[in-house]
Amino acid sequence: MNQNNSTILKMVDLLAPILSSRDVITDVIKIALKHTNTRLVFLDFIDVKFISRSVAHELLMIQNQFEHTIFQKKEIRFINMNEDVRKMFAIVKDSKTHSEHTKIEFNPKKIDIDSLLSKI
Amino acid sequence: MEQVIIPRNTSDLIEAQFEVLYNVFKDKSRDEDLEFDLSQIQWVHPLVILPISAYINDTHSKYILESCKISTYLDAMKFPQGVDSIDLFRQAIISGRSYIPITVFRKATGVFREKLEAMFQEKIAEMLGAIKETESAITYPISELVTNIFEHSKKDIGFICAQIYRNKNYLDICIVDRGRGITKAYEEEKKLQLSDEDALRAAMRGESTKPNLESERGFGIQTSKNIICEALEGQFILISGAAGLLIRKGKENLIPLPEFYWQGTIVAFRITKPLGPIDIYKFLH
Numbered sequence: 001m002n003q004n005n006s007t008i009l010k011m012v013d014l015l016a017p018i019l020s021s022r023d024v025i026t027d028v029i030k031i032a033l034k035h036t037n038t039r040l041v042f043l044d045f046i047d048v049k050f051i052s053r054s055v056a057h058e059l060l061m062i063q064n065q066f067e068h069t070i071f072q073k074k075e076i077r078f079i080n081m082n083e084d085v086r087k088m089f090a091i092v093k094d095s096k097t098h099s100e101h102t103k104i105e106f107n108p109k110k111i112d113i114d115s116l117l118s119k120i
Numbered sequence: 121m122e123q124v125i126i127p128r129n130t131s132d133l134i135e136a137q138f139e140v141l142y143n144v145f146k147d148k149s150r151d152e153d154l155e156f157d158l159s160q161i162q163w164v165h166p167l168v169i170l171p172i173s174a175y176i177n178d179t180h181s182k183y184i185l186e187s188c189k190i191s192t193y194l195d196a197m198k199f200p201q202g203v204d205s206i207d208l209f210r211q212a213i214i215s216g217r218s219y220i221p222i223t224v225f226r227k228a229t230g231v232f233r234e235k236l237e238a239m240f241q242e243k244i245a246e247m248l249g250a251i252k253e254t255e256s257a258i259t260y261p262i263s264e265l266v267t268n269i270f271e272h273s274k275k276d277i278g279f280i281c282a283q284i285y286r287n288k289n290y291l292d293i294c295i296v297d298r299g300r301g302i303t304k305a306y307e308e309e310k311k312l313q314l315s316d317e318d319a320l321r322a323a324m325r326g327e328s329t330k331p332n333l334e335s336e337r338g339f340g341i342q343t344s345k346n347i348i349c350e351a352l353e354g355q356f357i358l359i360s361g362a363a364g365l366l367i368r369k370g371k372e373n374l375i376p377l378p379e380f381y382w383q384g385t386i387v388a389f390r391i392t393k394p395l396g397p398i399d400i401y402k403f404l405h
Contacts, residue, residue, distance in 0.1 A: 016238035020263035024234045052263040091404045106324040108372035
């Protein structure tokens with residue numbers, strides 16, 4: 001939809017109500033953005049229930065790329081996000097800011113298969 | 121072609137399914153063409169039927185269903201080929217039934233894969249009777265684990281299915297690929313020579329296989345496990361190569377799997393219906 005000097009891209013129509021796949025986002029959204037002829041583009045998340053971390057990260061990268069490119073520069077804004085979508089973007093933005101690796105402990109107990117199966 | 125008799129279930133415990141899967145593929149050469157004899161089984165769980173389905177799809181293996189007491193169920197599950205389109209998924213889903221058939225995600229189908237995955241997710245939430253405030257706890261692990269197939273496995277196809285046991289109040293989900301596996305991913309992307317056991321440890325510590333430092337960090341599988349086991353009080357199994365992880369009731373076990381090798385990755389989990397709102401974002405870093 002193109003209203004005056006902006007375009008609205010409805011994510012649920014372009015994609016699905018649950019957005020999981022980075023590669024699909026890259027393919028579909030970048031092409032859709034390149035076909036818009038306005039400087040300002042709204043990515044409308046109405047009826048989108050959830051986005052994965054990968055998708056949130058990819059969309060933020062796309063937003064950044066289009067804002068800093070010389071040709072086809074665009075301002076991309078995210079609108080009508082539900083709480084889950086908004087929180088996922090916040091999480092990803094926060095992890096980009098605090099990019100130091102947090103060490104996670106994982107020390108499972110090693111058990112041989114025969115011991116495990118003998119307990120069944 | 122070696123015949124493999126799928127044994128009868130002795131128990132509904134997730135460990136028992138692990139045992140069946142281990143015995144099915146134990147002492148087999150990698151990618152060997154097999155003949156799976158399912159005639160003796162009286163029930164089968166996703167953790168067993170989905171890897172067999174994926175294996176048949178990936179090799180020239182065959183299967184026998186003669187005299188199988190659950191052949192109607194396996195047919196309804198679309199064993200072994202699965203459904204790989206929105207139309208076939210809609211046709212296979214029957215309202216009120218307790219299963220979601222074997223669903224095949226193909227990378228090449230692009231946006232249709234995304235729509236198919238969304239339909240699968242919504243069906244899971246519906247089967248569980250999940251309230252709106254709990255849906256993200258169910259959606260997050262499935263999204264992350266399916267995404268891992270297309271971002272890490274170097275395989276363009278993934279498999280998923282689900283079965284709810286209403287009398288027992290739990291739902292089993294299994295996600296499978298026949299890709300390069302976790303160990304190979306670390307070797308090829310990070311130039312790390314790890315054992316299969318160490319590769320699983322690294323994955324669960326969130327050590328990313330992504331080569332690009334600008335990419336998202338590798339926390340998907342670890343966070344998914346935490347949401348499943350802590351937020352949803354579920355049980356979790358991860359198998360890749362010759363090692364497995366079994367996490368249930370607060371216990372985390374790493375299990376070497378001698379004379380066994382799964383080319384790719386298998387994730388299976390068992391969850392109950394969430395009883396109240398769940399905040400998954402405290403689990404995300």
